[in-house]
Amino acid sequence: MSQHTILTPDAHRDLRVHSGHGETYGDGVMCCVTVPDEFRRVQNEYPILFRLNPDRDSFAALAMFGFENGENLFLDDGCWDARYRPLAMTIQPFLIGRPSPESRERHVHVDMASPRIGADGDLAVFDADGKPTSYLERVSEQLGQLDRGYQGSDAFFAALRRHDLIEPLAVEIPLVDGSVNRLVGFHAINEDRLRELDSAALAELHGEGHLMPVFMALASLSNLDALIRRKNRRISDG
Structure with missing residues (x-):
């Protein structure tokens, strides 16, 4: 269970974080959240799919690492086998928090229940004087990038819906052992509908800054x- 608290030098002067990769550190997940501003970097390595939250009638973008819950096919003997790791993974165990849902204030929070936290961690968060280390400064910048991306996501998905560019996706995955996995419950860009858009609609998407993320999400499906x-x-190797 998560245990979020505001990060402060007084309370967390000796906090240390593990920089390694593996299920031990919470990396055993099939996907993580990504944002349109990050799609260009994500699409080089991972498929980008969308998932609908029916309770809130809102979409989230996800960078896919596997096909089953708890499966990360990029983990390999303590290494993350990709040129880029999505921000939502890189910033752990930190996150952006607000005093209240309506507040515009942002604070760096830390999940004290994260397996990345440990006395033998190789990354210090504060120095001996209680000042942020270069590691924390880098994470703070990444948190800012991710938060700004979140703020723009609603407009991106509203544009996709306005132009009917999202469709349900069902993928059959033939495996070497003869079985077939099915990836269901996700959505993707409708390429045919994108091709049918007229110049005015394309210009609108471009003017709002949505056209490039659309193309990046579509290109990512080749992954x-x-x-x-x-x-x-993985199956063949046992």
Whole structure:
């Protein structure tokens, strides 16, 4: 269970974080949240899919690491086998918090229940004088990037809905052991509908800054085949 608290030098002077990779540190997940501002970097490595939260009638973008809960096919003997890790993974165990949902104030919070926290962690958060280390400064900048991306996500998904560019996606995954996995409950860009948009609609998307993320999300789908190959190698290797 998470245990979020505001990060302060007085309370967390000796806090240390593990920089390694692996299920031990909470990396055993099939996906993480990403944001349109990050799509260009994410699409080089991972499929980008969308998931609808029916209770809030809102979409979230996800960078996919596997096909089953708890499966991260990019983990390999303590290494993350990709040129880029999404911000939502890189900033852990930190997050942005607000005093209240309506507040515009932002504070750096830390999840004290995170497995990345430990006395033998290799990264210090504050120095001996209680000042942020270069590590914390870097994380703070990444938190800011992610928070700004969150703020722009609603407009992005509103534009996709306005132009009917989101469609449900069902993927069948043929595996070397003869079984077939199915990836369901996700959405993706409707390429045919995108091709049908007239110049005015494309200009609107471009003017609002949404066209590039749309193309990046669409291009990322080519990574599904690579992810399937990772899955089959994992099965073959036992």
